[in-house]
Amino acid sequence: MLLTVKSLVVDRGDRRIIDDLSFSLRAGETLTLLGPNGVGKTTLIRALAGFLAHQSGEILLEGPGLDEEKPVGESCHYVGHANGMKSSLTVIENLSFWSHYFGSERRLGKETNTCDDENTQPFEQSLRVALEQFDLFELADIPAGYLSAGQKRRLGLARLLVSKRPLWLLDEPTVSLDQASVMLLGEAVKAHVAGGGLVVAATHIPLGLENTRELLLASRSVVA
Amino acid sequence: MSAFWTLLKRDLLLAMREGSAVGTALGFYLIVVALLPLGLGPDLNLLSRIAPGILWIALLLAALLSLGRLFEADDEDGSLEVMALGEMPLEIVAVAKALAHWLSTGIPLVLAAPVLAILLNLDINAYGVLVLSLLIGTPAISFLGLIGAALTLRAKKGGLLLALLVLPLYVPTLIFGISAINAALSGFGGFYASLMILGAISMGAVVLGPIASAAALRFQMQ
Numbered sequence: 366m367l368l369t370v371k372s373l374v375v376d377r378g379d380r381r382i383i384d385d386l387s388f389s390l391r392a393g394e395t396l397t398l399l400g401p402n403g404v405g406k407t408t409l410i411r412a413l414a415g416f417l418a419h420q421s422g423e424i425l426l427e428g429p430g431l432d433e434e435k436p437v438g439e440s441c442h443y444v445g446h447a448n449g450m451k452s453s454l455t456v457i458e459n460l461s462f463w464s465h466y467f468g469s470e471r472r473l474g475k476e477t478n479t480c481d482d483e484n485t486q487p488f489e490q491s492l493r494v495a496l497e498q499f500d501l502f503e504l505a506d507i508p509a510g511y512l513s514a515g516q517k518r519r520l521g522l523a524r525l526l527v528s529k530r531p532l533w534l535l536d537e538p539t540v541s542l543d544q545a546s547v548m549l550l551g552e553a554v555k556a557h558v559a560g561g562g563l564v565v566a567a568t569h570i571p572l573g574l575e576n577t578r579e580l581l582l583a584s585r586s587v588v589a
Numbered sequence: 590m591s592a593f594w595t596l597l598k599r600d601l602l603l604a605m606r607e608g609s610a611v612g613t614a615l616g617f618y619l620i621v622v623a624l625l626p627l628g629l630g631p632d633l634n635l636l637s638r639i640a641p642g643i644l645w646i647a648l649l650l651a652a653l654l655s656l657g658r659l660f661e662a663d664d665e666d667g668s669l670e671v672m673a674l675g676e677m678p679l680e681i682v683a684v685a686k687a688l689a690h691w692l693s694t695g696i697p698l699v700l701a702a703p704v705l706a707i708l709l710n711l712d713i714n715a716y717g718v719l720v721l722s723l724l725i726g727t728p729a730i731s732f733l734g735l736i737g738a739a740l741t742l743r744a745k746k747g748g749l750l751l752a753l754l755v756l757p758l759y760v761p762t763l764i765f766g767i768s769a770i771n772a773a774l775s776g777f778g779g780f781y782a783s784l785m786i787l788g789a790i791s792m793g794a795v796v797l798g799p800i801a802s803a804a805a806l807r808f809q810m811q
Contacts, residue, residue, distance in 0.1 A: 414674065416810050438674045447667025453606045454599075465595040466675055524671070 366392035366428035366531055368437075368563055373422035375405070375412045382408045385422075388580060390563050392428070392531075395554065395574055398567040400582035406567035407445075409582070410534045413565060414443045426532060441532035446540070448521030452510025456501055456520055459509055460492055460527050467528035495526035498553050500546070514541040522550055525557070533557060535566040547572065592677040593685050600689030603662075610655040611694050615701055618651040622705040633710045640709035641770035644719065645726075647705075648698050649759055652730045655694050656755065657748050659686055659738035660806065670810060679803035683735050687798060691731040699723040718773035718780050725784055726766045728791040732798035733758045739805035761790050 368390040375383040382405040390396050398406045411417045413424060415438035426437045450459045468491070496502045499519040504512065509520060518541050525533055533554070539547050551572040554564050558576070566572070604610060625643055626636055663669040663686075672682050702723055703716050711719065737755035741747030769783035 414670075416670065416673070418811065439676055441674065443670065443674055445667055445670060447665070447670075449667040449671040451599075451603060451662075451666065451668070453603060458602075462595060462599050463671070466592050466672070466677075521667075 366431075366561060366563060367426070368532060368565075369423070369425045369427070370413075371423040371425075373409075373412065373424065374420040375408055375417055376420050377408065377417075383412065383419075383582075387422075390565065390578070392561040392563060393558050393576065395558055395564040395566065395572075395577045397572075397577055397579045398565065398582060399569075399579055404582045406582060407536050410443070410536045410565060410567060411445075413532075414438050414441060414534050428531065431531070437532070440530055441534050442525050442528075442530050443534045443536075444521055444525065444538055445536045448517050449524065450509045450517065450520050453508055455506050455508050456512070457492065457496070457505040459520065460495055460523055463524050464492055464527035467530075491527050491529075495523040498526055499523040499549055515543055515546060518542055519546055519549070522553070525553065531562050533562065533564045533566075535564065535568065537567055537569075539568055539570045539572075592675060593681055596672070596677075596682065596685040597689050600686060601693055604689065604693035610658055611697050614651040614655050614694050615697055617654055618647055618698055618701055619705065621647040621650065622708055626708060637710040637712055640706060640711040641715070641719065641767045641774070643709060644702050644706060644711070645723075645763055645766050645770075648702060648723065648727075649730065649756070649763065651698055652694060652727070652734070653752055653755065655690070656731075656734040656738050657741070657751055659690055659735065660742050660802075661738070664742055664809075669806070673806075673810060679806055680799045683739070683799035683802045683806070684795070687728075687731045687735050687795075690734070691728055695727040695731055699727055712774050714776070715770050715773045718770050718784075722766045722769040722780075722784060722787060725787045725791060726762045729762045729787075729794040730759060732791070732794040735798040735802035736805065739802035739809065742806070742809045762787065765790065 370386060370388050373383055373386045374381065386409070388396070398409060400406060408417065412419050415436050424437050425433075426440055427433065431440060449463075451462075454462070496505060499522055501516070501519060501523060504516060504520075509517060512520065518538075522538060535554075538550055542550065547570060551574060554566070554572055555574060558564060558574070622643060629635060660669060663672065673679055675682075699720060703720055706716065706719060734755055736758070737751045740754060741751045744750055765783045765787045769780040769787065772778070772780035772783060
């Protein structure tokens with residue numbers, strides 16, 4: 366698994382935010398984006414996810430089992446400023462929705478001959494793992510709207526675990542998390558990386574990881 | 590396909606739990622139709638003559654009220670961006686959302702129409718065609734509404750803009766919906782032609798609406 370970014374240029378309006386950026390990230394590595402506010406960390410992450418068109422350059426994700434034609438966005442989990450959870454659904458309903466939304470199609474394609482019981486098993490398994498990892502087990506039946514900001518954030522992060530995708534794009538994942546929850550996130554990232562995943566995170570709070578590379582985005586105000 | 594059903598089921602569940610969208614639409618429909626006889630006076634002939642038009646126009650406006658929320662709720666809480674990263678294309682996401690809107694708002698409005706028709710003294714022979722024309726025509730309201738909802742997604746106070754964008758698109762549906770009912774009222778039959786055109790418009794909307802709105806959504810998410 367290899368993420369390659371080659372001379373990436375991203376404009377927002379007529380302002381050039383990212384100018385000729387190149388880096389590569391191998392399986393098992395974490396890239397932390399550093400730099401002052403407004404330097405383009407979110408822009409870079411959104412460009413990687415495919416929300417923002419880039420003016421020139423390439424973003425490639427290569428690896429076994431990955432279709433090169435497929436957009437990079439379909440191989441990544443994106444956690445942005447919003448959590449993507451419905452406040453009138455319970456914690457478990459929210460997670461189960463995303464698990465079915467992301468997981469089912471690939472599973473149907475590969476294991477068409479398995480019976481129904483076995484098909485439902487992976488969902489419940491991954492849901493349990495996600496709940497346990499982010500300490501949400503006791504909150505499972507509570508509507509997401511009643512959770513505190515930190516609990517909501519943990520729920521948003523739990524989405525990372527309900528379906529398997531190689532690249533995690535985390536934009537300020539530690540916002541409103543307490544110390545213990547930051548540790549939980551660190552463990553989840555560590556496990557993902559150990560399993561051959563890739564992580565790109567913009568964060569000011571160290572997640573307590575080894576094998577982390579840092580990318581310092583420098584401020585520039587070049588007008589195109 | 591199962592991502593599609595998952596999304597449709599979730600949207601219907603949300604519509605049921607939150608319930609405000611359909612409540613507002615039904616309430617608005619009731620109020621507009623109930624106020625009209627009060628304003629026009631108790632001329633039963635006049636009321637029954639204008640009933641088809643009133644029932645259709647008020648339904649359009651009532652449905653319009655809930656269109657703004659079609660993508661807005663998902664955009665605010667970040668769900669829309671997460672959905673865009675799924676393997677299901679945004680066009681199909683739009684189909685699921687419009688279908689959920691039609692089932693949760695369109696159908697209740699259609700079911701309310703014959704009850705409200707009593708207030709307007711609609712000829713008893715036209716009830717069947719009224720319901721049929723609304724049933725065939727309302728998918729166009731939901732699916733063309735997608736376009737307006739996607740275009741005005743991040744516009745502050747986009748409600749009025751949405752109406753300006755979408756109402757002109759409803760003109761063909763309105764014309765053929767009313768002409769079907771009038772054909773039934775005239776007693777010569779011949780409402781099939783109007784119903785068929787109405788169905789054609791709806792089917793066109795089912796194809797066009799999702800494609801146009803997905804393009805708009807991709808632009809909005811930049």
